[in-house]
Amino acid sequence: MSATEPGAGAGPRPAGPPDLGALVHPGSVAIVGASADPTRIGGRPIAYMLRGGFSGRILPVNPNRSEVQGLPCYASVDALPEAPDVAVVAVPGAAALAAVDDLGRRGTRAAIVFTAGYAEVDAAGAAAQDRLVAAARRHGMRLLGPNCLGLFDQATGFYPIFTASLEGGLPLPGRIGIASQSGAYGTHLFTVARDRHIGTAMLVTTGNQADLDLADVIAWMARDEGVEVIMAYAEGVRDGDAFARALAAARAARKPVIAMKVGRSAVGGAAAQSHTASIAGNDAVFDAVLAEHGALRARTTEELIDIAYAATRRIYPVGNTLGVITISGGAGVLIADAAEAAGLAMPEMPRAAQGRLRAILPYAAPRNPVDCTAQAFNDLSLVGRFTETMIAEGGYRSILAFFTQIGGAPSLAPGIRRELNAVMARHPDRLAVLCVLASPERVREYERDGYLVFEDPSRAVVAIDAMGRLGEGFAAGPLGAPPEVxxxxxxxxxxxxxxxxxxxxxxxxxxVPERACASPEAAVEAAQALGWPVVMKILSPDILHKTEIGGVVLGVADAAAARTAYAALLARAAAAAPGARIDGVLVARQLAGGVECILGIHQDPAFGPVAMFGLGGLFVEVMRDVVFRRCPFGEDVAEAMIRAIRGAPLLTGVRGRGPADIPALARMLARLSVLAAQAGPRLAGIDLNPVIALPAGEGAFAADAVVTVRDAG
Known part of the structure; x- marks a missing residue:
């Protein structure tokens, strides 16, 4: 059992998203295992809350002390003068279980369990964890942890956490919430943000997730008024439906979720049985669920912080385009390269606007990037005039200004701010980003003016592109209903x-039209009825990948060839799989002029049935150019999946080749998704490979099909 899975002995989780108000915004907190030493696990929360000015009541519990860090201390939970809203449990083993039971009887609504040695260790620890959760549930109390580092709420000075990160400074005021399965990494994110002068409203680490998990925390932050941007760190997903609902709640509240997930593991066991399963690793499905709900995935800590920082401006441009003003032609080229890599459009300035800019500065490069050259040193009005023209006439939704050291120079920065501020006051809906090298004080000035500030223009481009993708997610309309199947x-x-x-x-x-045949004569008769040439395949429920044993013969053109192919197929099957059940040979019409695709269904352990679409043949085997989506969905989603693959031009028409029947493919994919959703967990997977997409209006047909079913019972 992993540390993120609750044991069956703990009983069912309460239904619906939990109210974490008592956990995150309590009026009182007990510290069970309180220490007078502010550097010990039981002492740090008290020291941090005293330092942070927690407005609620702090109630230390320790049978060996009457006073802890200047506060009255109580011998037991029963001795407390009131039932605390929340409690920190920082005592070992059996004492932790007793503390949870005592707190529950007093009416405490939530507990943060620092104690380790549970499901993260062994089976005995997992059983102890079940007992801990069962005790809490008897009293209607929610648990964070065990094996949990804690949380903080910056606005109220609530710090039930034992991280050493707070020794370097408390979090700055801000609107970013951090939800993290890992305590150490969650506090790492907070520390990086603080050191970059980025404010964080709250951090919640979930530890073993025996009760409350990452989805619960994201769902809570989606409702909490103090959070506008959510950073999430995941090691796995326990309840796929709850996680998806949390992402949906965040999107409905227009709160971006930027997630980092570790563990790029493939699905074991059944992976060898299915193309779909071997490609649909947990990681790919996680990406698909994020995309479905308009959330973003960060590849690095730096990218995660950058995107969250950019999102604090709450400007999410739909139809995002980038206009660049620069004093360096070389930097302009670098930015253009980064934008192309990100897929961020940089349209050329209108010709008339280019002419007007050349009239202002004849040796300017006004296309986009717009290079106002080092002449800006002599005439700062160029900054304002060029930027205004770019926004007003170029129509760019985002502006990136590369001013490097001059943006931080005391002799120039005030004038640059004055020029830019006048322009941006007329265009408050545009995302304005600066690339400058400046002192921290100067950077804060620009940020107070409303600009995002980066040193590295390539990182700035990634963040700008992310804001556009978030905007598209927020603007997405309702989806079509899945078809009735x-x-x-x-x-x-x-x-x-x-x-x-x-x-x-x-x-x-x-x-594809076909017949099952139990004799060579039946195969010849079937081929004549279907029309030559035909494809002949060994027919066996025990041989799923027929091509690997030579179990497929293409281009069978006459009766003699059909008899020969029939005998060869049986012989190859007997040699390669002597114990396989053989039902004869399948004879199918051989279609020409189509595009080979693959459609599949994979049962993800967290998210249930997931559909896959891609091009067939080498494209799926080598390039893995595929997309995924949770089932079920409608034809609009299916068509968007089809058009999302890199190889989509082969289907939409390229180099004189007409388009394939994409609507027919979309109908097939949508119906497959409904079939999978209705079938339940006994359906292990489906592979339709290849599906032949004929030219527009001629349909799409499965040429091969593998449906894997878990045996009844």
């Missing part, structure tokens, strides 16, 4: 290809 009962065991295609046909998913 009749429930299709699953067989008791994994079916053969022919049986699988009959199952799919019942859900409205078309296959």
């Amino acid at each position: 009749p429930p299709v009962p699953l067989p008791d065991r994994t079916p053969s290809e022919a049986q699988a295609k009959r199952l799919l046909a019942a859900a409205g998913i078309a296959a």
Whole structure:
């Protein structure tokens, strides 16, 4: 059992998103295991709250002391003068269980359990963790942890946390919330933010997540008025539906979620049985769920902080375009390269506007990037005039100004601020970003004026692009309903290809015309009826990847070739899989002029059935150019998936080749998603590979189908 999974013995989790008000904004807090030493685990929370000016009541509990850090101390939970709203449990082993039970009986609503030695250690620890959670649930009390570093709420000075990071300074006022499974990494994020002078409203670390988990914290921050931006650090997802609901709640509140997830692990076991499963690692599915809800994934700590910092301006440009003003042509090229890598559009300035800028400064480069040259040293009005023209006539939603050292020079910075401020006052809806090298005091001045400030222009471009992607997510309209698909009962065991295609046909998913044949003569008759040439394949529920054993023969053009292929297929199957059940040979019409695609279903342990789409053949085997989406979904989502792959031009039409029947593909993918959602967990996976997408208006047909079913019972 992992440290993030609750044991079955703890009982069911309470339904619905929890109210964490008592946990994060309490009026009183007990410290069970309080220490007079402000450097010990039981002493740090008290010292930090005294230093931070916590407005509530701090109630130390320690049977060996009457006073702790200047506060009255109580011998036991029962001796407390009131039932605390929340308690910190910083005592070992059995004493922690007793403390939770005592607190619950007193009416405490939440506990933060620092104590370690539970499910993160071994099976005995997991059983002890179950007992801890069961004790809390008997009293309707919620637990954070165990094995938890704690949390803080900057606005109220509430610091039930034992990190050493606060020795370097308390968090600055701000609107960023941090939700982290890891205590050490969560406090690392806070420290990096503080050292960059970025304010953080709150941090909640979830530890073993025996009760409250990361999804609960994100959902709470989505409702909390003190948080406008959410940074999340995840090691895994326990409840996929709850996590998705939390992301949806954040998007509904227009609060961006920027997540970092570690553990790029592939799904084990069944991965060897399915193309879809082998590609749909936990990591790829996590990305798909974030994208579904308009959340972003950061690749590095630096990127996570940069994007959250940019989001504090709360300007999320839809249809984002970047206009660049620079005093360096070289920097302009670097920024253009970074924008292209990010997929951020940098349209050229209108020709008439370019002419007007050249009239102001004949040797300027006015296309975009717009280079006002070092002449800005002599005439700071160029900064304002060029920037105004870019916004008013270029229409850019985001502006990046590269002023390097002159932006920090005492002789020039005041004039630059004056010129830029006059322009931005007329365009408050534009995202304004500066790349300057300046003292911390000068940077704070620019930030107070409303600018984002970066030293590295490439990092600035990544953050600007992220704001546009967030804007697109917030602006997304309602999705179409999934199609109506009749429930299709699953067989008791994994079916053969022919049986699988009959199952799919019942859900409205078309296959290439074909016949199952039990003799060479039947194969010849089928081929004549279907029309030469045909494809012949071994038919067995035990041979899923037929090409790997030579179990597929293409281009069978006449009766003699059909008889030969039939015999060869049986011989190859007998040699490669002597114990396999053989149901004969499948004879199918050989389609020409289409694009090979792959459609699949994978059962993710956290998020349930997930659909995959990509190009077939080498594209899926080598390039892994695929997209994922949780099931079910409608045809609009399916078409967006199809158009999202890198190889989409092969389907939309390229180099004189007409488009494929994308609507037919979208109908098939949407119906497959509904079939998977209705089938339940006994459906282990589906691979339709290849699906032949014929030219527009001619349909899409599954040429091969593998439906993997967990045996009944």
